[in-house]
Amino acid sequence: MTDSRELAHGDADDLVKSADPEHPANLICTLCRNFYTLGWVTGTGGGTSIRRGPHIFIAPSGVQKELMQPDNIFVLEYSTRSYLRKPPSLKPSQCTPLFLAAFGRGAGCCIHTHSQWAVLVTLLVERDAKERGEEVGERCFEIEMIEQIKGFPKGRSKPGMMGYFDRLRIPIIENTAHEEDLTESLEEAMEKYPDTYAVLVRRHGVYVWGDNVQKAKTQAESLDYIFQLAVEMRKLGLPWTL
Amino acid sequence: MTDSRELAHGDADDLVKSADPEHPANLICTLCRNFYTLGWVTGTGGGTSIRRGPHIFIAPSGVQKELMQPDNIFVLEYSTRSYLRKPPSLKPSQCTPLFLAAFGRGAGCCIHTHSQWAVLVTLLVERDAKERGEEVGERCFEIEMIEQIKGFPKGRSKPGMMGYFDRLRIPIIENTAHEEDLTESLEEAMEKYPDTYAVLVRRHGVYVWGDNVQKAKTQAESLDYIFQLAVEMRKLGLPWTL
Amino acid sequence: MTDSRELAHGDADDLVKSADPEHPANLICTLCRNFYTLGWVTGTGGGTSIRRGPHIFIAPSGVQKELMQPDNIFVLEYSTRSYLRKPPSLKPSQCTPLFLAAFGRGAGCCIHTHSQWAVLVTLLVERDAKERGEEVGERCFEIEMIEQIKGFPKGRSKPGMMGYFDRLRIPIIENTAHEEDLTESLEEAMEKYPDTYAVLVRRHGVYVWGDNVQKAKTQAESLDYIFQLAVEMRKLGLPWTL
Amino acid sequence: MTDSRELAHGDADDLVKSADPEHPANLICTLCRNFYTLGWVTGTGGGTSIRRGPHIFIAPSGVQKELMQPDNIFVLEYSTRSYLRKPPSLKPSQCTPLFLAAFGRGAGCCIHTHSQWAVLVTLLVERDAKERGEEVGERCFEIEMIEQIKGFPKGRSKPGMMGYFDRLRIPIIENTAHEEDLTESLEEAMEKYPDTYAVLVRRHGVYVWGDNVQKAKTQAESLDYIFQLAVEMRKLGLPWTL
Numbered sequence: 001m002t003d004s005r006e007l008a009h010g011d012a013d014d015l016v017k018s019a020d021p022e023h024p025a026n027l028i029c030t031l032c033r034n035f036y037t038l039g040w041v042t043g044t045g046g047g048t049s050i051r052r053g054p055h056i057f058i059a060p061s062g063v064q065k066e067l068m069q070p071d072n073i074f075v076l077e078y079s080t081r082s083y084l085r086k087p088p089s090l091k092p093s094q095c096t097p098l099f100l101a102a103f104g105r106g107a108g109c110c111i112h113t114h115s116q117w118a119v120l121v122t123l124l125v126e127r128d129a130k131e132r133g134e135e136v137g138e139r140c141f142e143i144e145m146i147e148q149i150k151g152f153p154k155g156r157s158k159p160g161m162m163g164y165f166d167r168l169r170i171p172i173i174e175n176t177a178h179e180e181d182l183t184e185s186l187e188e189a190m191e192k193y194p195d196t197y198a199v200l201v202r203r204h205g206v207y208v209w210g211d212n213v214q215k216a217k218t219q220a221e222s223l224d225y226i227f228q229l230a231v232e233m234r235k236l237g238l239p240w241t242l
Numbered sequence: 243m244t245d246s247r248e249l250a251h252g253d254a255d256d257l258v259k260s261a262d263p264e265h266p267a268n269l270i271c272t273l274c275r276n277f278y279t280l281g282w283v284t285g286t287g288g289g290t291s292i293r294r295g296p297h298i299f300i301a302p303s304g305v306q307k308e309l310m311q312p313d314n315i316f317v318l319e320y321s322t323r324s325y326l327r328k329p330p331s332l333k334p335s336q337c338t339p340l341f342l343a344a345f346g347r348g349a350g351c352c353i354h355t356h357s358q359w360a361v362l363v364t365l366l367v368e369r370d371a372k373e374r375g376e377e378v379g380e381r382c383f384e385i386e387m388i389e390q391i392k393g394f395p396k397g398r399s400k401p402g403m404m405g406y407f408d409r410l411r412i413p414i415i416e417n418t419a420h421e422e423d424l425t426e427s428l429e430e431a432m433e434k435y436p437d438t439y440a441v442l443v444r445r446h447g448v449y450v451w452g453d454n455v456q457k458a459k460t461q462a463e464s465l466d467y468i469f470q471l472a473v474e475m476r477k478l479g480l481p482w483t484l
Numbered sequence: 485m486t487d488s489r490e491l492a493h494g495d496a497d498d499l500v501k502s503a504d505p506e507h508p509a510n511l512i513c514t515l516c517r518n519f520y521t522l523g524w525v526t527g528t529g530g531g532t533s534i535r536r537g538p539h540i541f542i543a544p545s546g547v548q549k550e551l552m553q554p555d556n557i558f559v560l561e562y563s564t565r566s567y568l569r570k571p572p573s574l575k576p577s578q579c580t581p582l583f584l585a586a587f588g589r590g591a592g593c594c595i596h597t598h599s600q601w602a603v604l605v606t607l608l609v610e611r612d613a614k615e616r617g618e619e620v621g622e623r624c625f626e627i628e629m630i631e632q633i634k635g636f637p638k639g640r641s642k643p644g645m646m647g648y649f650d651r652l653r654i655p656i657i658e659n660t661a662h663e664e665d666l667t668e669s670l671e672e673a674m675e676k677y678p679d680t681y682a683v684l685v686r687r688h689g690v691y692v693w694g695d696n697v698q699k700a701k702t703q704a705e706s707l708d709y710i711f712q713l714a715v716e717m718r719k720l721g722l723p724w725t726l
Numbered sequence: 727m728t729d730s731r732e733l734a735h736g737d738a739d740d741l742v743k744s745a746d747p748e749h750p751a752n753l754i755c756t757l758c759r760n761f762y763t764l765g766w767v768t769g770t771g772g773g774t775s776i777r778r779g780p781h782i783f784i785a786p787s788g789v790q791k792e793l794m795q796p797d798n799i800f801v802l803e804y805s806t807r808s809y810l811r812k813p814p815s816l817k818p819s820q821c822t823p824l825f826l827a828a829f830g831r832g833a834g835c836c837i838h839t840h841s842q843w844a845v846l847v848t849l850l851v852e853r854d855a856k857e858r859g860e861e862v863g864e865r866c867f868e869i870e871m872i873e874q875i876k877g878f879p880k881g882r883s884k885p886g887m888m889g890y891f892d893r894l895r896i897p898i899i900e901n902t903a904h905e906e907d908l909t910e911s912l913e914e915a916m917e918k919y920p921d922t923y924a925v926l927v928r929r930h931g932v933y934v935w936g937d938n939v940q941k942a943k944t945q946a947e948s949l950d951y952i953f954q955l956a957v958e959m960r961k962l963g964l965p966w967t968l
Binding site: 387389393405406407456459460462463464466467470474475477478479480 | 523526527528529548598600603604607608611659660661685687688689715718719
């Protein structure tokens with residue numbers, strides 16, 4: 001990701017200035033304020049990225065997400081992976097290669113949260129596997145017969161949403177010391193589960209994407225609802241699958 | 243539900259345009275914003291419908307409920323079941339036949355939530371029945387001696403609210419693959435429990451209604467309070483009935 | 485409580501009209517909006533009353549507390565127990581005699597909540613007593629060595645706030661079918677615990693009062709914090725007293 | 727802390743009057759409103775202090791933190807420990823000597839919360855020690871392999887943030903009857919853990935600080951996220967360390 005071109009762009013600020021609340025630079029700020037109240041981006045955690053045509057808009061790293069302004073947004077040219085706009089004194093998100101992996105699969109928006117429900121679900125799946133004597137390795141969170149599963153699409157190659165009797169499977173990858181090092185295993189999980197719109201990261205959180213902003217956001221909400229319900233079910237001794 | 247008439251109605255938009263915050267099209271939007279913060283309509287789940295005289299106002303399917311505008315509202319003529327207004331590019335709520343079942347019992351407003359407390363209560367009742375060796379079938383959530391029960395009316399044919407020593411019974415029906423297929427069992431539950439103002443749907447949520455908007459909303463709140471309390475009681479090993 | 489005088493008062497509305505946000509009729513509305521978000525007055529439950537000089541201002545019964553307007557407030561003359569203002573089509577709060585009991589002990593404001601934490605604490609104390617083989621009867625919630633206990637005053641006759649090493653005792657009375665029938669046992673509990681500023685009602689909620697609005701509100705908050713903490717402690721197997 | 731000088735300062739109010747939202751007197755009010763919704767400063771509990779150059783700005787004791795105004799803020803001269811501004815009828819925060827201890831270690835902002843998650847974590851560590859047969863004494867909360875640990879700096883003498891594989895250690899000191907009496911043990915814990923940016927207080931809450939306001943706030947958020955996650959992990963029987 002070279003940044004040689006951005007200095008030549010005197011009008012780079014125009015990329016994030018718009019009175020339209022649906023402009024990606026404005027939408028990312030609105031979404032992040034909402035995500036803050038949901039506990040998804042506590043303490044600068046998490047992130048969000050939107051693709052519009054040739055441009056990728058990305059929230060910066062290490063800022064208070066609920067206070068973010070359009071002026072803080074990075075803009076990347078998708079075809080060249082070069083920054084068209086880099087706000088001075090801010091760092092690009094470490095999630096950038098992971099967001100790009102989602103865009104490479106046709107996503108229009110990708111959301112990364114540190115939701116505690118997501119983290120707890122990965123811990124519970126890990127323990128279940130250990131108790132069954134299985135080795136460490138790629139796992140799946142699986143649940144079925146919950147109405148909210150209908151809030152998730154069947155898959156990239158399949159029209160329509162999942163059904164009540166379908167089993168939702170969200171792959172879990174192992175966390176790494178550096179967020180960008182997750183890219184390879186994220187892409188592997190995407191390969192292995194070509195219909196998934198989300199990947200859990202053990203002891204870390206979740207990446208969720210969608211064809212557009214609305215779909216990514218509502219799919220992220222449905223998934224977090226299911227993770228929270230799954231944790232509460234476990235507290236009450238209720239199984240996730242029948 | 244034919245929609246032949248709506249095209250002839252050049253003034254169909256007038257049905258949802260009003261400066262009065264108490265107009266059904268405005269009220270549905272206000273309620274849904276509130277329900278979003280309560281976790282009842284996460285990720286386009288749930289729905290709300292209001293009857294005013296000959297018209298039924300219904301939130302559309304698959305939209306972000308907290309962002310809904312009056313312009314998104316469907317209007318149905320109750321007597322003919324025909325749409326007077328169908329916003330282009332939106333789909334009518336799959337809950338429509340279920341809302342109509344409530345209006346057929348005199349309701350003025352019907353609320354459908356995916357509240358996790360409602361879902362958990364249906365799962366706990368299901369497990370209790372299994373542990374008692376009972377077969378799958380229609381069940382009831384039952385609780386007694388909780389002050390908030392007074393927030394629920396005695397029944398359609400009985401004036402006044404329930405008392406502290408009355409036992410609250412909310413029937414539970416099995417979920418189906420398609421929401422509209424719930425209609426028959428919902429109506430059966432309404433027949434069997436003629437005084438109920440709510441029906442739980444297993445692994446799905448709850449339908450609550452009331453004589454008017456205020457009653458439907460406060461009854462939905464009281465019921466959700468009781469579901470949440472019931473789940474917390476179970477975590478602490480406290481019984482629902484004595 | 486006769487209401488003969490209020491009809492003669494053409495200016496009764498002046499009692500609740502004020503541009504001052506600290507006026508009791510405005511404060512009750514502000515407090516109730518806050519209490520709604522705290523889950524204290526769900527579905528028309530709970531209530532609040534403020535005394536200012538000779539007048540008692542009371543939220544009405546059965547209204548949505550978060551939507552209340554100053555125009556909805558009842559005003560009672562304390563010395564004669566007669567209503568100076570009764571909003572037409574609203575009913576006075578059934579908590580009125582209980583609020584008056586608090587004002588009779590010098591309170592300037594009394595808050596009644598249906599907080600689930602309060603209800604759960606009464607259920608846990610009840611079960612503990614049963615497990616010890618004790619008969620039904622008046623009980624106390626007791627906790628000690630929690631910093632937030634300092635948010636509670638030592639007692640009416642004792643200056644200053646409780647200390648970290650003091651044991652907080654909140655009496656619990658049995659619930660009754662009708663709220664006003666709680667008055668006698670509430671007054672008995674006040675007699676027996678002359679220093680308490682709160683009384684729990686089994687399976688119902690809590691009454692908290694204070695010398696003025698700020699004290700009643702912050703004491704209600706501190707107490708609810710302690711009730712919630714106590715419930716969480718019990719889930720984790722942590723004892724309330726040492 | 728003498729207050730002889732403040733009377734001579736006719737312009738002491740200028741110290742807290744500013745149209746700049748980033749002015750410490752304004753920031754403290756904004757932060758405290760946010761902290762109130764997070765449950766950190768319920769019922770006048772907790773507090774916040776900011777250092778700007780030679781001045782320490784401190785929220786007063788015993789006020790409703792979410793309603794605080796810049797006019798309520800105390801200003802202390804750091805070099806002389808004398809008050810430059812004392813709002814009449816308000817009392818300085820009892821946390822003042824603890825805040826000063828943090829500023830003595832280079833902090834730019836210090837936050838004290840009564841978060842229930844912090845309190846529960848101290849109780850769980852205490853019980854674990856008892857179950858291992860250890861005597862009462864200084865302890866540490868320890869957790870590892872949680873992504874949010876990266877939201878915490880390595881230490882005062884070490885550049886950068888903690889890593890995913892680092893173990894987070896937050897010392898716990900015993901609570902005392904009077905908040906100011908915590909100062910000595912707080913300073914001891916700071917000596918013993920020179921890289922820590924937080925100290926837990928048993929059955930009380932937590933002190934968190936940072937090089938500036940943004941760092942203190944986001945570190946406090948990350949830590950509270952970790953405390954909450956740790957409590958939920960314990961409810962599910964999941965260990966904090968491997």
